[in-house]
Structures are given as C-alpha cells and as structure tokens.
Amino acid sequence: MDKAHCRRGFEQARDAEPQAAAEALAMIAALYRHEQIIREQNLDREHKLAYRTQHSEPIVNRFWHWCDDQCHRMDLLPSNPLAKAIQYAKARVASLRVFLSDPDVPIDTN
DSSP states (O other): OOHHHHHHHHHHTTTTOHHHHHHHHHHHHHHHHHHHHHHHTTOOHHHHHHHIIIIIHHHHHHHHHHHHHHHTOTTOOTTSHHHHHHHHHHTTHHHHHHHHHOTTSOSOOO
16 A cells, blocks of 8 residues: 555545645655655665654644544535545555554555
C-alpha cells in the first residue's frame, strides 16, 4: 500500500472540493518532500527513522485529524469524491503509517 494511490483520490476530488483537496494534497506533498531530503542526505536506518519521527509523523497525525474533521462536515455526502478519498485512506490507515515505524519501508512503491 502506498501514498500514491491515496494521493490520487484527493487529486480526483479537486473539482468537487478544491480547497479541501488542496489541503490534503499539500500535506501529502510535504511528506514526499521529507522523503526527498532523506534520500538527498543518504540517511542510515536510525537517522531515517528519527527524521521521519520528527518531521513526517506530525504531518501524518495532522492529516488524520484533518480527515476526521472533514468526515464531520454535514455537507460532505458519501458520494462526494473527497469523502471517497478520505474513506479510502481511512480504510488503510495502518498500512499508510508503516513507513513511520520501519525505516526500510518506502513512502510508496511507485
């Protein structure tokens, strides 16, 4: 399971929910920027895990809180592309968080 599939759902939600989709995509993009830094600095396992804990985990936590907040919106119907993207992500929360605890797991497989 990777973030690319999750990201795609939010990209597809841009027409229906431009602001909310942009918020989700900005958080996902920030995670990819951190992974780029990890690659550029060629961090070993220990430092990669520490970097992810310090920089990526807060973004991931913010993303899940944001998803929960969006789910409480009265105007967000289950058929809305944003709701579908959120439900897709929430159904895979454990697999989407694995990279935070295992430095050998990439953020995605693409």
